[in-house]
Amino acid sequence: MNESLGNPRPMSALGRVLAAPAMDEFVHRLRKGEPPEDQQRAIDELLPEGKRAFEFGVRFATLTSLSAGVAGFGLLSNSGAVVIGAMLLAPLMTPIAAGAAALVLAENRRFVRALGLVTVGTVVAIAVGWFVAWMSATSFTEIGEFPTEVESRTFPGLLDLGVAITAGAAAGYILPRRSVTSALPGVGISVALVPPLTVVGIVARSGLWDEARNAFLLFLTNLAAITFAVAVMLLLAGFRPHQDAGRRLARRMSITTLAVLAVAAPLTIHTFSVIEAQRLDQAVREAAEEWDDEVRIVDLSTAITSSGATVELSVSGNRSIQPVWLLAQTIHERYEGPVELRLRFQTEELFVSVAR
Amino acid sequence: MKRVALASLLLIVAACAGANEPSDAAVIEVFGPYVGDEAEAFTDYLASAERPGLDILYVGSLDFKEDLAKRVESGEPPDLAVTSDLRNIEELAAAGNLVELPSVVAERATSPLLESADFDFGAVALPYRLRLNSLVWYRSDIFARNGWQPPTSLDELLTLTRNIAATGRHAPWCAGFNDLSEPGWPASNWIEDLLLRRGGTEVYDAWLDNELPYTDPIMFEVFDEFKQLLLEPSHNDGALIADLTRANHREATESLLENNPDCVMVKASSAAAAWLGNPIKNNRRQRVFALPGASVDDPPPLTVSVESIVSLVRSPEAEEVLTVLSSQPAGSGWERIGGFVSTDAFSNPAGDFAEFIGPVHRVDVSESMTSEDRQSFYATLQEGVRVGFDDLDFELELLENVRIFHEEESE
Numbered sequence: 186m187n188e189s190l191g192n193p194r195p196m197s198a199l200g201r202v203l204a205a206p207a208m209d210e211f212v213h214r215l216r217k218g219e220p221p222e223d224q225q226r227a228i229d230e231l232l233p234e235g236k237r238a239f240e241f242g243v244r245f246a247t248l249t250s251l252s253a254g255v256a257g258f259g260l261l262s263n264s265g266a267v268v269i270g271a272m273l274l275a276p277l278m279t280p281i282a283a284g285a286a287a288l289v290l291a292e293n294r295r296f297v298r299a300l301g302l303v304t305v306g307t308v309v310a311i312a313v314g315w316f317v318a319w320m321s322a323t324s325f326t327e328i329g330e331f332p333t334e335v336e337s338r339t340f341p342g343l344l345d346l347g348v349a350i351t352a353g354a355a356a357g358y359i360l361p362r363r364s365v366t367s368a369l370p371g372v373g374i375s376v377a378l379v380p381p382l383t384v385v386g387i388v389a390r391s392g393l394w395d396e397a398r399n400a401f402l403l404f405l406t407n408l409a410a411i412t413f414a415v416a417v418m419l420l421l422a423g424f425r426p427h428q429d430a431g432r433r434l435a436r437r438m439s440i441t442t443l444a445v446l447a448v449a450a451p452l453t454i455h456t457f458s459v460i461e462a463q464r465l466d467q468a469v470r471e472a473a474e475e476w477d478d479e480v481r482i483v484d485l486s487t488a489i490t491s492s493g494a495t496v497e498l499s500v501s502g503n504r505s506i507q508p509v510w511l512l513a514q515t516i517h518e519r520y521e522g523p524v525e526l527r528l529r530f531q532t533e534e535l536f537v538s539v540a541r
Numbered sequence: 542m543k544r545v546a547l548a549s550l551l552l553i554v555a556a557c558a559g560a561n562e563p564s565d566a567a568v569i570e571v572f573g574p575y576v577g578d579e580a581e582a583f584t585d586y587l588a589s590a591e592r593p594g595l596d597i598l599y600v601g602s603l604d605f606k607e608d609l610a611k612r613v614e615s616g617e618p619p620d621l622a623v624t625s626d627l628r629n630i631e632e633l634a635a636a637g638n639l640v641e642l643p644s645v646v647a648e649r650a651t652s653p654l655l656e657s658a659d660f661d662f663g664a665v666a667l668p669y670r671l672r673l674n675s676l677v678w679y680r681s682d683i684f685a686r687n688g689w690q691p692p693t694s695l696d697e698l699l700t701l702t703r704n705i706a707a708t709g710r711h712a713p714w715c716a717g718f719n720d721l722s723e724p725g726w727p728a729s730n731w732i733e734d735l736l737l738r739r740g741g742t743e744v745y746d747a748w749l750d751n752e753l754p755y756t757d758p759i760m761f762e763v764f765d766e767f768k769q770l771l772l773e774p775s776h777n778d779g780a781l782i783a784d785l786t787r788a789n790h791r792e793a794t795e796s797l798l799e800n801n802p803d804c805v806m807v808k809a810s811s812a813a814a815a816w817l818g819n820p821i822k823n824n825r826r827q828r829v830f831a832l833p834g835a836s837v838d839d840p841p842p843l844t845v846s847v848e849s850i851v852s853l854v855r856s857p858e859a860e861e862v863l864t865v866l867s868s869q870p871a872g873s874g875w876e877r878i879g880g881f882v883s884t885d886a887f888s889n890p891a892g893d894f895a896e897f898i899g900p901v902h903r904v905d906v907s908e909s910m911t912s913e914d915r916q917s918f919y920a921t922l923q924e925g926v927r928v929g930f931d932d933l934d935f936e937l938e939l940l941e942n943v944r945i946f947h948e949e950e951s952e
Contacts, residue, residue, distance in 0.1 A: 493581075508608060513600060
């Protein structure tokens with residue numbers, strides 16, 4: 186950064202890196218020429234200005250509420266089809282894409298407006314989720330009691346980040362090209378924005394704050410990844426700041442990248458947790474077979490904490506139960522870590538009756 | 542047609558060990574009754590005896606007593622086991638299933654309690670931890686709000702119980718006499734404590750020696766007092782008296798942790814600090830008083846369980862582990878959860894529960910009974926509570942007949 190940009194504040198180490206000449210050069214090297222006018226217009230029209238802005242805001246809030254409502258009922262009734270319907274209704278992608286475009290074009294006012302709309306959408310969707318859960322008198326003490334459509338959105342992993350980045354790139358490709366807007370619903374479905382927010386409201390109503398935080402993390406993942414990917418695609422399409430703001434652009438893009446990395450960290454931890462949980466699951470199944478190859482696993486749930494693994498296992502068998510300590514020991518050997526096992530054993534009995 | 546039939550059976554087992562043992566290391570298995578936080582605390586203590594090439598695997602089971610018996614019977618005993626069942630230790634030793642402690646460990650394995658209990662162990666049990674059973678955990682905040690004081694005599698305890706019940710806001714007692722391992726033992730602790738107070742040490746010792754008939758008037762007095770304290774419908778948190786036999790002991794006592802608890806007192810041992818929180822160190826709302834003596838002048842006597850480590854398989858590694866453990870401060874693993882009482886607490890009162898240690902103490906009677914006597918005692922208690930001990934004379938006579946039958950059978 187130099188004085189001609191009119192910022193006399195001392196720079197941090199990070200600022201110096203972001204504003205380094207090499208970074209500027211990289212950004213300028215990307216410049217291949219102006220994008221076609223119709224593409225620029227398509228991006229400009231994402232967020233209407235003036236009088237139409239109010240109408241747009243009302244329409245946005247209404248559609249977000251309705252979408253969250255549909256998502257809420259779909260999630261609680263465990264209907265994937267209904268949840269997909271809600272994704273198609275959801276208008277959140279527009280302000281996020283507009284925000285990414287404003288980032289690339291260095292249009293601060295538009296960026297703030299886009300951010301404001303995203304915030305409104307976020308609050309509305311969470312509130313509707315809470316309301317739907319209240320209205321349907323849904324309150325559980327454990328996340329496992331919720332329908333799988335809800336539960337699956339409380340454990341985001343790195344794969345979700347991958348989906349969000351590729352779908353965001355698709356959005357960045359589609360948005361300036363009116364000829365391929367028919368593909369936009371696909372993007373909406375790939376990176377569902379409203380359902381995770383609705384899940385935040387639903388599980389928060391049951392006081393499950395950890396799960397609510399995870400669902401919100403999934404939303405933040407989508408938000409950061411889409412912003413990043415759309416911005417990159419617009420840059421590649423030739424979009425640049427209208428005025429002499431190329432250097433600020435470099436810094437903005439770097440901040441977006443950092444945001445993506447920031448959400449990637451907890452997602453990495455989550456992903457490793459998933460792998461560890463699968464390893465434990467496998468160890469339990471193999472140990473159960475070694476323990477008694479005639480038992481059938483009816484239900485299995487596991488949890489891993491800092492003090493070890495907890496295994497809740499229900500099995501059924503047609504002969505008397507084998508020593509349970511032996512099963513715990515076998516799981517311990519295979520999992521190679523402390524295990525607490527809660528076993529429920531059901532005896533299967535055969536009844537034959539005839540009436541002639 | 543294939544059906545899933547019969548009620549399901551819930552068993553809980555924990556297995557813990559030191560981390561990352563190399564596959565060629567010798568593994569010493571310690572089998573015990575602890576699960577959850579207690580298993581973690583015990584494992585921390587065991588870890589002090591691990592070294593490269595020697596690992597310790599702790600396996601815990603809530604069905605510990607039955608599992609241990611089966612393992613011994615089937616020739617698959619663990620290397621070491623931790624138990625408070627004195628009679629079981631004696632029986633295992635008599636049957637040649639226990640290995641004598643190394644001499645250096647035997648010298649350290651002394652406990653005045655075990656000596657006074659008159660058990661013929663030989664040097665096979667390393668006392669590890671005491672459980673003080675005669676404690677009452679109460680909600681000090683609710684007591685203070687209502688001007689209630691911890692009682693100083695059994696009569697005061699009954700008056701306090703009635704006063705609390707009269708307010709209608711809380712039941713005086715939360716109780717659950719069920720337990721996965723041995724249903725009925727929590728009720729037995731009440732009878733033992735009341736008998737030690739009302740009958741004194743001589744009568745209690747006669748019961749310990751299986752010389753006190755259940756038809757003795759003192760037994761009637763004690764069972765009746767238990768009935769008055771606990772089994773009046775307004776005196777406990779059960780909707781029905783029979784609920785007390787169905788409720789799990791630990792879950793029932795945990796209701797004391799709620800902001801607006803159903804009850805204000807539970808009778809539980811010092812080990813309950815693992816789930817009720819250490820009442821001394823953390824200055825929590827749940828605090829402890831010792832079940833008072835019969836009169837104001839009697840210091841509260843204590844019934845105590847002695848948890849000991851025994852060796853079932855002879856090996857140099859098992860001897861090494863015992864030697865190291867006997868030289869370590871056993872409470873080190875329990876600092877986080879509390880509830881540890883050292884085996885020398887009566888000669889050298891210190892630690893979390895030192896203030897409750899008085900001159901009179903006895904080992905837990907039911908843990909000194911033969912398994913047959915204990916089972917019939919527990920079963921009678923469960924059945925008696927279920928029907929509210931409506932015919933106490935008959936129930937005690939039945940219990941006495943069973944005791945005589947077992948006695949004659951063993952002779």
